[in-house]
Amino acid sequence: xxxxxxxxxxxxxxxxxxxxxxxxxxxxxxxxxxxxxxxxxxxxxxxxxxxxxxxxxxxxxxxxxxxxxxxxxxxxxxxxxxxxxxxxxxxxxxxxxxxxxxxxxxxxxxxxxxxxxxxxxxxxxxxxxxxxxxxxxx
Amino acid sequence: xxxxxxxxxxxxxxxxxxxxxxxxxxxxxxxxxxxxxxxxxxxxxxxxxxxxxxxxxxxxxxxxxxxxxxxxxxxxxxxxxxxxxxxxxxxxxxxxxxxxxxxxxxxxxxxxxxxxxxxxxxxxxxxxxxxxxxxxxx
DNA sequence: ATCTCAAATGAGAACGATTGTCAAAATCCT
DNA sequence: AGGATTTTGACAATCGTTCTCATTTGAGAT
Ligand SMILES: [Zn+2]
Ligand SMILES: [Zn+2]
Ligand SMILES: [Zn+2]
Ligand SMILES: [Zn+2]
Numbered sequence: 001x002x003x004x005x006x007x008x009x010x011x012x013x014x015x016x017x018x019x020x021x022x023x024x025x026x027x028x029x030x031x032x033x034x035x036x037x038x039x040x041x042x043x044x045x046x047x048x049x050x051x052x053x054x055x056x057x058x059x060x061x062x063x064x065x066x067x068x069x070x071x072x073x074x075x076x077x078x079x080x081x082x083x084x085x086x087x088x089x090x091x092x093x094x095x096x097x098x099x100x101x102x103x104x105x106x107x108x109x110x111x112x113x114x115x116x117x118x119x120x121x122x123x124x125x126x127x128x129x130x131x132x133x134x135x136x137x138x
Numbered sequence: 139x140x141x142x143x144x145x146x147x148x149x150x151x152x153x154x155x156x157x158x159x160x161x162x163x164x165x166x167x168x169x170x171x172x173x174x175x176x177x178x179x180x181x182x183x184x185x186x187x188x189x190x191x192x193x194x195x196x197x198x199x200x201x202x203x204x205x206x207x208x209x210x211x212x213x214x215x216x217x218x219x220x221x222x223x224x225x226x227x228x229x230x231x232x233x234x235x236x237x238x239x240x241x242x243x244x245x246x247x248x249x250x251x252x253x254x255x256x257x258x259x260x261x262x263x264x265x266x267x268x269x270x271x272x273x274x275x276x
Numbered sequence: 277a278t279c280t281c282a283a284a285t286g287a288g289a290a291c292g293a294t295t296g297t298c299a300a301a302a303t304c305c306t
Numbered sequence: 307a308g309g310a311t312t313t314t315g316a317c318a319a320t321c322g323t324t325c326t327c328a329t330t331t332g333a334g335a336t
Contacts, residue, residue, distance in 0.1 A: 013283095014283090015282095015283060015284065017283095017284065017285080019284080019285070020284090049286095050285085050286090051285060051286040051287070052286085052287090053285075053286065053287085053288095054284075054285055054286070057284080057285085058284095075294095076293085076294090
């Protein structure tokens, strides 16, 4: 689950603010992964005044709390998205950005087994699939 | 295979240079993933004078040609390593950096199936497992 | 409502990895 | 050797992200 989500650490210690709500709201409105800067721009368009640094801070906090998912593009840029709860992975269309959340006992088991075989503990994994969705490939 | 390796595109069109050889050599000497900057530093220590930009260019070219593997750390930094050929994944110790190459028909099949089920084509995937190796966990 | 204090914010500077520029050097081909 | 083409290197420029710190805000006590 590394990189894609984190365990809910110190959760309740967070203060509700207008900015945080705005970030959560814009995330709830989009179903594609978005970068911090893109989200910041969307907020401005929507009339919400939120500092860029604040957007970064909130996204990171939310991701750390497992409220949203974060993954890195091929270029290394962090992108965020509101996701269903629980451990899962993503099937992302590299053309339009459409994302499907996928889950698989198969891979989870495989990852666990392989790690154990090599004596690794406290393992987390990242697994993302990129391709062309049906719509875009037509 | 996205992010971890790329198809061998235009290969033979590359000119052999001292710098390229030096980069390849230092990579062959290390068995852990290293960033471009680290490799550049290692080259200097070894007495090889190679420009930083050149190190970046060569690493990217080699990765694009599938000669070496590249993956991104949690912080988004690109790290490279000379790897065995063929499609595989990595089990990386987040403490000492020790890396084990793992392979699995299981995940490959799963990824293919899941992609197909959702109508995705031209799929590539990234899968890295991070944990604590036996040595470091003792 | 007022007071207090720690947490959160914002504006902008600072950072660090990566990329771009362009003239000089190396390689290839004849 | 001579000219065309690629590669290199020093350094400027990008760009995403983080840091700084003065100011604002939320939550709890009074
Ligand atoms: Zn698409
Ligand atoms: Zn998983
Ligand atoms: Zn280790
Ligand atoms: Zn694979």
